[in-house]
């Protein structure tokens with residue numbers, strides 16, 4: 001039921017502090033500074049042997065996987081690649097005995113991701129899935145994995161499942177990192193940061209009225225670029241997907257460095273840019289990108305870290321998120337982008353929960 005919310009999407013956006021608490025509950029061991037993910041069912045020896053990770057998913061689940069790549073490589077030092085699940089099956093992927101395959105799927109019923117699970121299993125990979133729907137095909141066929149505990153996601157646009165996927169990937173990176181190169185105190189530091197995510201998201205949700213005002217000023221645009229760097233690059237892709245899927249505005253997510261390699265030729269007053277300029281490594285470069293956009297008269301909406309004045313002189317349209325590390329920043333930032341997409345779609349009179357041409361789970365190839 002929608003309760004007091006006009007749409008399931010808004011309800012699900014606002015549920016995120018609780019759904020993330022559910023994803024974390026019982027999964028952090030402060031004594032050892034690590035995560036406990038029993039469903040993975042991997043012995044310490046199996047964990048130690050993993051020397052490569054391949055993540056497969058579609059849409060938002062693939063974007064969560066792209067963040068997983070940053071986490072597994074940077075936190076745990078394990079070489080990781082992400083495959084669009086449909087590609088996985090058809091390009092004869094290299095699966096070695098110590099390759100771990102992680103399919104990610106909210107529904108657990110996406111045809112391409114099921115096919116990837118079957119391909120990986122046939123090639124002898126260790127498969128551990130991240131699913132939300134309990135007992136779904138992917139959860140059953142993978143045999144082991146971690147549930148997201150986000151509760152039913154009704155809106156076609158994925159919100160709370162995405163954020164829980166990212167949190168579970170962080171927990172898994174913490175576990176693998178402690179199994180390898182992280183000290184107990186480093187592990188605990190990351191665990192503390194993960195536990196603060198619900199509070200960070202609450203503080204973004206409090207800004208919904210301001211985000212709504214900015215969204216309404218941009219609701220008549222027909223094109224949008226989203227740019228980010230590092231962990232905020234997959235975040236930009238996810239933000240752009242959310243906007244195009246529910247508002248029917250053409251939106252493209254780009255790595256900010258790619259602007260100069262083509263898309264900048266499009267920029268003018270009709271092509272706004274949503275820049276993720278949080279105060280994390282790479283911020284100076286993003287500020288340079290914002291200046292390049294402004295020089296071409298492109299309107300800029302910037303996500304910044306609260307209290308950071310560096311970007312304020314370049315645009316009045318800023319959305320503030322609370323300070324946090326580069327690994328955590330995608331979460332509050334994504335929530336801000338979900339709200340932005342939602343309010344743009346509402347202002348355009350779109351059918352938010354049931355966008356045209358889309359199904360909640362894509363069960364055909």
Ligand code: M6R
Pocket residue numbers: 058059060061104105106107108109110113156157158159241242245360361362
């Ligand atoms: O159920 P799944 O996570 O496997 O679904 C994958 C995609 O179809 C899904 O994330 C889709 O991109 C969403 N509508 C995005 O909001």
